[in-house]
Amino acid sequence: xxxxxxxxxxxxxxxxxxxxxxxxxxxxxxxxxxxxxxxxxxxxxxxxxxxxxxxxxxxxxxxxxxxxxxxxxxxxxxxxxxxxxxxxxxxxxxxxxxxxxxxxxxxxxxxxxxxxxxxxxxxxxxxxxxxxxxxxxxxxxxxxxxxxxxxxxxxxxxxxxxxxxxxxxxxxxxxxxxxxxxxxxxxxxxxxxxxx
Amino acid sequence: xxxxxxxxxxxxxxxxxxxxxxxxxxxxxxxxxxxxxxxxxxxxxxxxxxxxxxxxxxxxxxxxxxxxxxxxxxxxxxxxxxxxxxxxxxxxxxxxxxxxxxxxxxxxxxxxxxxxxxxxxxxxxxxxxxxxxxxxxxxxxxxxxxxxxxxxxxxxxxxxxxxxxxxxxxxxxxxxxxxxxxxxxxxxxxxxxxxx
DNA sequence: GTCTATATTATGATAGAC
DNA sequence: GTCTATCATAATATAGAC
Numbered sequence: 001x002x003x004x005x006x007x008x009x010x011x012x013x014x015x016x017x018x019x020x021x022x023x024x025x026x027x028x029x030x031x032x033x034x035x036x037x038x039x040x041x042x043x044x045x046x047x048x049x050x051x052x053x054x055x056x057x058x059x060x061x062x063x064x065x066x067x068x069x070x071x072x073x074x075x076x077x078x079x080x081x082x083x084x085x086x087x088x089x090x091x092x093x094x095x096x097x098x099x100x101x102x103x104x105x106x107x108x109x110x111x112x113x114x115x116x117x118x119x120x121x122x123x124x125x126x127x128x129x130x131x132x133x134x135x136x137x138x139x140x141x142x143x144x145x146x147x148x149x150x151x152x153x154x155x156x157x158x159x160x161x162x163x164x165x166x167x168x169x170x171x172x173x174x175x176x177x178x179x180x181x182x183x184x185x186x187x188x189x190x191x192x193x194x195x196x
Numbered sequence: 197x198x199x200x201x202x203x204x205x206x207x208x209x210x211x212x213x214x215x216x217x218x219x220x221x222x223x224x225x226x227x228x229x230x231x232x233x234x235x236x237x238x239x240x241x242x243x244x245x246x247x248x249x250x251x252x253x254x255x256x257x258x259x260x261x262x263x264x265x266x267x268x269x270x271x272x273x274x275x276x277x278x279x280x281x282x283x284x285x286x287x288x289x290x291x292x293x294x295x296x297x298x299x300x301x302x303x304x305x306x307x308x309x310x311x312x313x314x315x316x317x318x319x320x321x322x323x324x325x326x327x328x329x330x331x332x333x334x335x336x337x338x339x340x341x342x343x344x345x346x347x348x349x350x351x352x353x354x355x356x357x358x359x360x361x362x363x364x365x366x367x368x369x370x371x372x373x374x375x376x377x378x379x380x381x382x383x384x385x386x387x388x389x390x391x392x
Numbered sequence: 393g394t395c396t397a398t399a400t401t402a403t404g405a406t407a408g409a410c
Numbered sequence: 411g412t413c414t415a416t417c418a419t420a421a422t423a424t425a426g427a428c
Binding site for chain 2: 411412413414415
């Protein structure tokens, strides 16, 4: 019942293959969303960035909301293999640390993602109100937390924000990936109280 | 040369008194900005929230940009006394810790501020491109950092993000201020490597 | 798959009455 | 200080040709 044209319409979040023209639209949208926010990005901006007209964009996606959903699902789906590996592992603390390392690596390598996925009001609302996204985020946090105490939740929120913020920071745009990843991993383990 | 009607047009960021109608507009704008982002907030939304028409809003502020600037300056100006106290103090590490505690306190008590001031693309651009804001942020970070090394900058960025993120997190909306402040202060000192 | 052209609505912004 | 009315522009979105 799930068609390739309606990603994440029901069921679980999953990896979806997009045609080349669709990929171009999503790539441009992701860049513009990161720079201007979702609400600050018009379809005209996306079309101009791709080098086509608005009508051509509408041929690929029925609404702007569909573009936001597709971008969100495409990028979030990259975490699926990492998450499934972590969930399959028996040693819980080790699973958490492994997932942490992978998440940091993705955040560092594709820094533009973070601003949109973590902080854009439109995406945040989507993540909270769209059940497939909601369930996926729950799974993610279950591995990264392992417990439900308030102190643990505060630490998790701080950790998430610490990583996101460092990766987004304009002052740190010139820092090479290796240095940034190393420091982030180090401080993240300090926040979690891991011996690392 | 600086008129009360043109806050932060030149010179330094400063505290500005607003009339009651202007305050109502700024309060409504701050709430809506926090929820929908600056670009996702129209003047009609602000007007409706205040209970007046768009034209009445335009009587208070000439442009939407002016509202954004006024909101940003008004909230940032609340940090002036804290910053001046910290700059006047001789013991640098103590000044940093004192300022940290005060900034956390403000962030916890007025959580809605943080999303807009730290992460909204429009405000971030304003903070980076508008010299009075730029200079003020430089002063703030000079006290909170005390050094210029890359490692220190990464730690500062992580610290800022950790605090902001925890304070903004929807899952932590129900956590009382005292608990949140205590945990934030604790973990922040851990990030900075303070003995606290 | 992309185009031109157009419809519709919302936006930022102004003029002038009260 | 607020209103009604209006304007110009830009936004989302659609129709139909190539």
